[in-house]
Amino acid sequence: MTAILEMRDISKSFPGVKALKNVNLSVSEGEIHAICGENGAGKSTLMKVLSGVYPYGSYEGQIVFQGQERRFSRIVDSEHLGIIIIHQELALVPLLSIAENIFLGNEPARMGVIDWGEAFRRTRELLAKVGLKETPNALITNLGIGKQQLVEIAKALAKKVKLLILDEPTASLNETDSDALLKLLVEFKGQGITSIIISHKLNELAKVADKITVIRDGATVETIDCHVEKISEGRIIKSMVGREMSDRYPPRTPNIGAPLFEIRSWKVEHPQHAGREVIKGVDMNVRRGEVVGIAGLMGAGRTELAMSVFGRAYGRNVQGQAIMDGRPVDVSTIQKAVAAGIAYVTEDRKSLGLVLSEDIKNNVTLANLPGIAWRGVIDNHREQKVARQYRELLKIRSSGIFQKTVNLSGGNQQKVVLSKWLFAQPQVLILDEPTRGIDVGAKYEIYSIVNDLAAAGKGVIVISSEMPELLGICDRIYVMNEGRFVDEMPAKDATQEKIMASIMKQYGVAA
Amino acid sequence: MSQTNVAAPGAEASAAHASFWKNNLRDYGLLVSLLLIMGFFEIVTNGVLLDPVNITNLILQNSYIVVMALGMLLVIVGGNIDLSVGSIVGFVGAISASLMVYEKVPYPPVIVLALILGGVIGAAQGYFVAYSKIPSFIVTLAGMLIFRGLTGNMLLGQFVGPFAKGFQAISAGFIPDFSDFGILKAADGQDQFFTLTLLIGVAGAILLIYASTRRWMRDHAQSMETEPFPLFVGKNAIFAILIVGFSYLLAWNKGLPNVLVIMAALILLYTFVTTRTTVGRRVYAMGGNRLAAQLSGVRVERLTFLTFVNMGVLAGLAGLIVAARLNSATPSAGQSFELDVIAACFIGGVSASGGVGKVMGVVIGAFFMGVMNNGMSILGIGIFWQQVVKGVVLLAAVYVDVYQKSKG
Numbered sequence: 001m002t003a004i005l006e007m008r009d010i011s012k013s014f015p016g017v018k019a020l021k022n023v024n025l026s027v028s029e030g031e032i033h034a035i036c037g038e039n040g041a042g043k044s045t046l047m048k049v050l051s052g053v054y055p056y057g058s059y060e061g062q063i064v065f066q067g068q069e070r071r072f073s074r075i076v077d078s079e080h081l082g083i084i085i086i087h088q089e090l091a092l093v094p095l096l097s098i099a100e101n102i103f104l105g106n107e108p109a110r111m112g113v114i115d116w117g118e119a120f121r122r123t124r125e126l127l128a129k130v131g132l133k134e135t136p137n138a139l140i141t142n143l144g145i146g147k148q149q150l151v152e153i154a155k156a157l158a159k160k161v162k163l164l165i166l167d168e169p170t171a172s173l174n175e176t177d178s179d180a181l182l183k184l185l186v187e188f189k190g191q192g193i194t195s196i197i198i199s200h201k202l203n204e205l206a207k208v209a210d211k212i213t214v215i216r217d218g219a220t221v222e223t224i225d226c227h228v229e230k231i232s233e234g235r236i237i238k239s240m241v242g243r244e245m246s247d248r249y250p251p252r253t254p255n256i257g258a259p260l261f262e263i264r265s266w267k268v269e270h271p272q273h274a275g276r277e278v279i280k281g282v283d284m285n286v287r288r289g290e291v292v293g294i295a296g297l298m299g300a301g302r303t304e305l306a307m308s309v310f311g312r313a314y315g316r317n318v319q320g321q322a323i324m325d326g327r328p329v330d331v332s333t334i335q336k337a338v339a340a341g342i343a344y345v346t347e348d349r350k351s352l353g354l355v356l357s358e359d360i361k362n363n364v365t366l367a368n369l370p371g372i373a374w375r376g377v378i379d380n381h382r383e384q385k386v387a388r389q390y391r392e393l394l395k396i397r398s399s400g401i402f403q404k405t406v407n408l409s410g411g412n413q414q415k416v417v418l419s420k421w422l423f424a425q426p427q428v429l430i431l432d433e434p435t436r437g438i439d440v441g442a443k444y445e446i447y448s449i450v451n452d453l454a455a456a457g458k459g460v461i462v463i464s465s466e467m468p469e470l471l472g473i474c475d476r477i478y479v480m481n482e483g484r485f486v487d488e489m490p491a492k493d494a495t496q497e498k499i500m501a502s503i504m505k506q507y508g509v510a511a
Numbered sequence: 512m513s514q515t516n517v518a519a520p521g522a523e524a525s526a527a528h529a530s531f532w533k534n535n536l537r538d539y540g541l542l543v544s545l546l547l548i549m550g551f552f553e554i555v556t557n558g559v560l561l562d563p564v565n566i567t568n569l570i571l572q573n574s575y576i577v578v579m580a581l582g583m584l585l586v587i588v589g590g591n592i593d594l595s596v597g598s599i600v601g602f603v604g605a606i607s608a609s610l611m612v613y614e615k616v617p618y619p620p621v622i623v624l625a626l627i628l629g630g631v632i633g634a635a636q637g638y639f640v641a642y643s644k645i646p647s648f649i650v651t652l653a654g655m656l657i658f659r660g661l662t663g664n665m666l667l668g669q670f671v672g673p674f675a676k677g678f679q680a681i682s683a684g685f686i687p688d689f690s691d692f693g694i695l696k697a698a699d700g701q702d703q704f705f706t707l708t709l710l711i712g713v714a715g716a717i718l719l720i721y722a723s724t725r726r727w728m729r730d731h732a733q734s735m736e737t738e739p740f741p742l743f744v745g746k747n748a749i750f751a752i753l754i755v756g757f758s759y760l761l762a763w764n765k766g767l768p769n770v771l772v773i774m775a776a777l778i779l780l781y782t783f784v785t786t787r788t789t790v791g792r793r794v795y796a797m798g799g800n801r802l803a804a805q806l807s808g809v810r811v812e813r814l815t816f817l818t819f820v821n822m823g824v825l826a827g828l829a830g831l832i833v834a835a836r837l838n839s840a841t842p843s844a845g846q847s848f849e850l851d852v853i854a855a856c857f858i859g860g861v862s863a864s865g866g867v868g869k870v871m872g873v874v875i876g877a878f879f880m881g882v883m884n885n886g887m888s889i890l891g892i893g894i895f896w897q898q899v900v901k902g903v904v905l906l907a908a909v910y911v912d913v914y915q916k917s918k919g
Contacts, residue, residue: 310806351802351803355803357866357867358866366796366809367807369792370789378789
């Protein structure tokens with residue numbers, strides 16, 4: 001079979017980090033090609049290079065599509081050739097109809113006047129092709145996520161797709177919908193449409209993929225031909241995570257004390273869809289001086305769990321018991337959670353952690369204004385002293401405490417958010433992806449802070465998608481998947497393979 | 512984006528100074544612009560603008576705009592808008608007038624009732640904005656229509672007045688001076704000079720210099736980030752000269768208007784609230800990033816609600832001031848005031864997206880509008896051309912803001 005797509009020696013750098021290092025990918029005409037890799041391995045970046053999100057010139061290397069070198073400067077360029085990408089977050093307009101969405105920006109029109117008869121007729125054909133039984137004028141918002149996925153695919157078909165790229169298409173689908181989607185891909189294969197599918201679910205890949213390419217740390221590890229050898233989970237997992245550990249973590253001598261905080265049979269429903277459980281009964285505890293990690297893939301429900309514990313900042317109908325120091329505590333509002341001694345450092349520091357228009361000082365004291373005020377009147381000197389103290393303690397590199405946080409680097413912004421919560425004097429700190437997008441040096445500093453907190457007798461819960469990080473800084477690790485804790489292990493016994501295996505076990509892949 | 516390591520303390524100090532200039536350039540620019548425009552109108556009106564009588568007028572005409580702009584500052588900084596304030600002015604004025612004129616209720620309880628009424632209206636609107644999550648633009652647009660309509664229904668085209676002397680004194684009165692007690696009376700045929708007014712002005716200037724010097728010294732001693740010394744001296748000198756100068760001019764007319772005392776007290780109070788209290792800090796945080804504030808334990812719903820209650824009370828007060836000034840309630844009282852108030856905020860550097868804005872900026876913004884109104888009226892420029900000019904100035908002021916910000 002001839003190759004429809006070849007990506008040769010693709011490299012792509014972002015400020016401070018090399019996301020892709022000489023990646024090679026060869027996709028044959030009419031096959032289903034799977035791409036596997038950890039979060040942050042570079043899968044999505046590679047697809048963005050391919051589809052022109054990152055234009056020619058912003059990366060190195062060559063893209064050859066249908067025998068010719070292509071230089072896309074916009075997404076439209078790649079779409080014209082029939083390369084269509086369907087992102088994990090669907091790009092549909094919720095309050096428009098199926099037909100309007102399918103032909104958005106591509107309307108069958110004469111002199112700017114849309115021919116709705118034609119649009120509806122073609123929509124019906126496309127919906128039949130993808131097996132979706134809905135009328136073309138049904139609104140997207142009334143469709144389930146699985147059906148929305150099918151609309152996206154119909155939209156791709158409307159653009160005469162040659163190469164269909166699906167980024168984690170089944171991540172949010174239930175089993176029936178997933179199966180239907182995979183069957184559809186196989187049908188497309190029969191019609192000569194090539195697909196690239198990015199997925200964590202190895203069992204699904206085993207069903208449909210012709211080839212699997214594994215990417216790790218921005219480089220291709222290998223491409224496995226599924227028709228030549230039988231794929232084994234262990235083999236792929238090792239391929240995905242097998243990197244060497246070096247001492248990127250400060251030494252840690254745990255001094256673990258009495259149980260501090262505990263949640264029992266914690267259940268949370270989706271904030272918009274009543275009845276859809278996102279957290280399905282979780283038990284968790286952390287002791288004084290302990291650093292507990294929560295591992296899992298994206299969408300496992302880790303952030304949702306943390307935010308629901310932190311004053312029900314996420315979800316509805318939160319059920320379960322929270323216990324602090326052996327006594328039940330009320331964490332039903334953020335104020336109560338903070339008063340109970342819980343702090344939550346958000347995953348998204350720019351939109352949830354900081355007030356970017358304000359300076360370091362105001363951000364540091366925001367969560368504990370009474371701590372620098374007397375009867376509601378702020379003591380400027382005490383406030384500045386506090387801000388200066390944390391700026392020094394956490395080595396926040398800035399021109400001073402009056403510098404606006406918007407002008408700080410990611411690592412320093414994260415330190416400001418950490419300062420804010422340290423000043424709130426919590427007992428339990430929940431850190432959600434504390435080192436995302438931070439350079440190695442700042443990471444080390446943040447790990448040291450975590451160590452110091454534990455040494456001071458606090459309980460620290462770390463959520464991270466970087467498994468080496470969890471292994472490097474935690475004492476104990478919970479493994480979460482699809483709203484449940486599927487495993488728990490002491491960090492010293494844990495390996496990336498073991499964690500990945502407990503996640504995959506859920507999907508029923510035989511090792 | 513990139514932050515270099517700051518090692519030497521000297522470098523840090525100069526960097527702090529540089530950022531101080533950058534952060535405060537707008538404030539000083541605004542103040543300088545106000546002085547320039549005052550100078551301009553003083554010249555083209557042949558000295559009428561700064562005539563003692565006109566200065567008194569200028570203050571009386573702008574007092575209610577300043578009062579409401581203080582409330583609007585908090586509303587806009589909190590990330591909302593209130594379009595209903597002009598109608599609340601009319602409505603509260605109408606209710607108060609009816610109580611005093613038809614029901615013969617004495618004015619002191621009416622004043623209290625009017626402030627409560629304003630607060631209740633603000634609370635009602637604030638409830639829909641904060642707890643029902645209806646956009647404030649819509650809620651207060653509805654409020655604007657409702658209360659304008661109710662005012663019209665109640666007054667049916669009538670002017671309700673006049674009021675008791677004591678009530679009129681809110682706007683038309685002046686603080687008693689020595690001459691009222693037979694001291695320092697002017698000789699017959701000579702203009703009375705109100706010595707106490709000047710003394711208050713001088714005392715105010717001294718107090719300002721004393722307080723800010725003390726703060727500056729203390730900050731400096733503790734090596735806190737302070738404004739550069741020349742800037743500090745210059746700013747305080749300008750303010751002191753302005754205060755003494757204006758009190759001197761006022762002293763040649765009728766002395767210190769009561770409403771100026773109310774206004775000055777409110778300006779001080781709101782400066783304190785916005786810069787020194789936890790509530791004020793939380794409003795700014797909420798407007799700057801609502802989610803981050805919420806996740807830091809700020810009760811954003813309650814706070815939004817309170818900004819509207821506060822706005823309502825101040826609009827009620829403005830309603831009293833306006834009624835007292837006109838000595839009657841009229842169906843059109845307060846019409847389109849909301850636009851002047853909002854314009855004053857934006858000229859004064861309040862960010863439309865919330866989180867940014869200062870009391871002094873808003874006050875200067877209000878007087879900027881006031882001086883333009885007054886100056887153009889003296890020159891006999893038609894009201895429609897005045898609107899055109901004000902519109903252009905508003906756009907220009909915000910354009911400068913946006914331009915500065917985009918340059919970083």
